[in-house]
Amino acid sequence: MRGSIAVLVALLATVAFACSGSPTSTPTATTPVLPAITAPTPMALLPRPSPELGPAQTELAGTLTGDTVTETESCAGCHADAAAQWRSSAHAFGSFNNPIYRVVIDRFRADVGKDASRFCGGCHDVALLVDGAMSKEVAPTDSRGHGGITCRVCHGIESTRPDGNGSYLLASSPIPIPRDGDDESLRAHKARMAMAPLRTAEMCGSCHRAFLSPETGNPSHLVGQDELGAWERSAYAGSLATRVDEPIQAAECRTCHMPLEAAEHGDAAAKDGKIRSHRFAGANTWLAAMRGDGHQVEAAQAMLRGAASIDVAVAMAADWTRTLPADGAPVTPGQPLTLDVVLRNERTGHRFPGGVLDAQDTWVELEVRDAHGKRLAEAGEAQQATGVDETAHRLRAVLGDEHGTPLLMRETQRFRAPVFNHTIAPRDADVVRFRFQVPALLAASQLPLHVTARLRHRSRDLALARAACADAKTSRGAAFAREVARRTGGAMDPCVAEPVTEVATSEVQLGTGAAMGLGSMPTWRRLYDHGLGMLHALQEDVESARPSLERALEVLPPEADRERAMVLDALAEVSIREGRTDEALRSLDEAEALVPGHPAIPHARGAALGNVWRWKEATAPLRAAALASPVDDVLWSHLAVAYGSADEPRAALDATTHGLALSPRDADMLRVQALALERLGASPEDVTRARDAFARWRPPDDAPAVKNGCSSQFPWCALERLPVHVHPMRTVP
Numbered sequence: 001m002r003g004s005i006a007v008l009v010a011l012l013a014t015v016a017f018a019c020s021g022s023p024t025s026t027p028t029a030t031t032p033v034l035p036a037i038t039a040p041t042p043m044a045l046l047p048r049p050s051p052e053l054g055p056a057q058t059e060l061a062g063t064l065t066g067d068t069v070t071e072t073e074s075c076a077g078c079h080a081d082a083a084a085q086w087r088s089s090a091h092a093f094g095s096f097n098n099p100i101y102r103v104v105i106d107r108f109r110a111d112v113g114k115d116a117s118r119f120c121g122g123c124h125d126v127a128l129l130v131d132g133a134m135s136k137e138v139a140p141t142d143s144r145g146h147g148g149i150t151c152r153v154c155h156g157i158e159s160t161r162p163d164g165n166g167s168y169l170l171a172s173s174p175i176p177i178p179r180d181g182d183d184e185s186l187r188a189h190k191a192r193m194a195m196a197p198l199r200t201a202e203m204c205g206s207c208h209r210a211f212l213s214p215e216t217g218n219p220s221h222l223v224g225q226d227e228l229g230a231w232e233r234s235a236y237a238g239s240l241a242t243r244v245d246e247p248i249q250a251a252e253c254r255t256c257h258m259p260l261e262a263a264e265h266g267d268a269a270a271k272d273g274k275i276r277s278h279r280f281a282g283a284n285t286w287l288a289a290m291r292g293d294g295h296q297v298e299a300a301q302a303m304l305r306g307a308a309s310i311d312v313a314v315a316m317a318a319d320w321t322r323t324l325p326a327d328g329a330p331v332t333p334g335q336p337l338t339l340d341v342v343l344r345n346e347r348t349g350h351r352f353p354g355g356v357l358d359a360q361d362t363w364v365e366l367e368v369r370d371a372h373g374k375r376l377a378e379a380g381e382a383q384q385a386t387g388v389d390e391t392a393h394r395l396r397a398v399l400g401d402e403h404g405t406p407l408l409m410r411e412t413q414r415f416r417a418p419v420f421n422h423t424i425a426p427r428d429a430d431v432v433r434f435r436f437q438v439p440a441l442l443a444a445s446q447l448p449l450h451v452t453a454r455l456r457h458r459s460r461d462l463a464l465a466r467a468a469c470a471d472a473k474t475s476r477g478a479a480f481a482r483e484v485a486r487r488t489g490g491a492m493d494p495c496v497a498e499p500v501t502e503v504a505t506s507e508v509q510l511g512t513g514a515a516m517g518l519g520s521m522p523t524w525r526r527l528y529d530h531g532l533g534m535l536h537a538l539q540e541d542v543e544s545a546r547p548s549l550e551r552a553l554e555v556l557p558p559e560a561d562r563e564r565a566m567v568l569d570a571l572a573e574v575s576i577r578e579g580r581t582d583e584a585l586r587s588l589d590e591a592e593a594l595v596p597g598h599p600a601i602p603h604a605r606g607a608a609l610g611n612v613w614r615w616k617e618a619t620a621p622l623r624a625a626a627l628a629s630p631v632d633d634v635l636w637s638h639l640a641v642a643y644g645s646a647d648e649p650r651a652a653l654d655a656t657t658h659g660l661a662l663s664p665r666d667a668d669m670l671r672v673q674a675l676a677l678e679r680l681g682a683s684p685e686d687v688t689r690a691r692d693a694f695a696r697w698r699p700p701d702d703a704p705a706v707k708n709g710c711s712s713q714f715p716w717c718a719l720e721r722l723p724v725h726v727h728p729m730r731t732v733p
Helices: 065-068 080-087 101-113 114-122 126-130 183-193 202-205 227-230 252-257 285-289 293-303 460-474 475-488 523-534 539-553 561-577 583-593 600-611 616-630 633-645 649-661 667-680 684-698 704-712 713-720
Strands: 059-060 157-160 168-171 210-211 224-225 260-262 274-276 308-316 334-344 361-369 375-379 398-401 418-420 431-438 449-459 500-511 724-730
Touching: 065 126, 101 114, 101 285, 101 460, 101 475, 114 126, 157 202, 202 227, 202 252, 210 227, 224 227, 293 500, 308 449, 308 523, 334 361, 334 449, 334 523, 361 431, 375 431, 398 704, 418 561, 418 600, 418 704, 418 713, 431 523, 460 475, 523 539, 523 561, 539 561, 561 583, 561 600, 583 649, 600 616, 600 633, 616 649, 633 649, 633 667, 649 667, 667 684, 704 713
Parallel strands: 059 168, 308 500, 431 724
Antiparallel strands: 157 168, 210 224, 260 274, 308 334, 334 431, 361 375, 361 449, 398 418, 449 500
16 A cells, blocks of 8 residues: 555454455456446445345345255265365364354354354355354254355355455255266256356455444444455556566466365366365464364465565664664674564465454564574564463454453454554565664674574464363363264364464574575565565654665666666655655656556556645546556545545546445545535435445544553553564573
């Protein structure tokens, strides 16, 4: 997001509830939005009211029973490989048969009521939802609570909407069974089981996008897990306007989560002996470990390794003198040394880590040793055992209750506002600082110092893991475990230790005799990533990005046109943040000469001009950026705000029409829409409805109080609220 037009509330993407929703009319990267759709009479585009199965956004085309939804064996007869892979997946354990989900939803149902738990049912409990059974007690022996997300769900979705919370239309029509030698029956079967949404990101988004509302026990609207939105705003979906970047291969959900896998059992859908994997491997290593499924654990860990990078990029002495990059930085006995660690989301098409952002446990460990291997300092190494190491930087979101007390056990119904979010958007970077005191008696023979940084991950934090383990020991939990074992032939033990995956590691040496460039990343890229991460710093600290970016330009070869454009684009962002408009525009002119036609350049130009309220001039470049990346709702939001601020209500309304088709509850676009309708003389009823929609879906008014409450109660919260903050390292005796 360009810092100059901060039209979206910065932490809206933090709630992350595993029940979510999706788009149908949402354009994809291959179906661009038309440049303008001007209605003859200005009208409001409003979020749809909750359907009959609300708070789930799920709808049924006809009548469907839970028993039909959970029946999978008839599919397995012809699709043995898909069925076998699915049985190992998180989809197969998406309902009450999942101990993690069960402990959360049981608490939710106790606090808010069983009817409200339909919110989860559209994605986790479809069989229970269609039978009306989410409003009743779910017994351990109820087969519908063991169905998960079955063949009939994904292969039965006729259409989707961009709302979230399971916003799809589920077919109830019979499945034609193909007959040997009858090509027509085979075509009919394929047509029924591979309807238009099946191979789209929008279908996956229908259960990987979520929002909370008064229907879920929350006073205000909160945006939750949104893998679809993050992907649509990324280069993987063809949205190139965020920044000039290295060339990225387009990819969607299936690319990563359904790679081709050998069909060992002769699956009828196999081509060249392979099918798209139905393991749906992601990052849920713990669920697979509960079942002793080593193959699934390894598939998940393979997804995690290298998904993000870590680098000790910059070292700063006590007087803040920088060594760029950190390799060989001077070490002064008795003086503090500050190390800037850079984390970058390298190849995840949504935020890293993804999923339920408040329950992930991904952290940084840093260790300093002398030349002889003696440990001098560390940070984060107690996180694996304790789950509460405050020296560990954790990539997670934290939300608070009405008092600002952090909610760390997935109590979604008590969420009032996001406090901070340290997960990383696709291809973006963050910086976290660690400081250690160099021993006063450090001898020259102990140099160089060896610094090792590690990025580590487990799928759920220990507080939630302990709650799931405790629940398994209750009579209800034990009954579910017995039923899972009976149905699957294997145990489900939530008390098993969670696997910890090393996502990335790097090493630098400091002081006399240091080896230089130990990693594979080139110097310019290390410095560029540091500058990119520092763009998230507070306004008074963003200037710290400039030395790294200028040094990156110095070390780049003259022929590296794209790389130079990347750095110039980032330097322009520094200038934009600092209000140096002419300087920013000069940098962008230089970048454009190197990468003509790149949509990040007009986006940045529009941001620079809008930042100093030159809205009339900002609209044309922002429009060019939006049209070049038609599925990026943030760009349409930026454009709508610019047109509204330039007093062009007709164009502002058109921009909101495009943007709200992608993100129907975006508060900024709903606000612009209401103001534009009023300026255009729309009917009083339409204006009132539009204003009411903005009031209904705006961010919580008490968000500042929640954040301040967290800071005042917990020193660690005050620290973590700073985008770039310092973790003191522990001295090792």
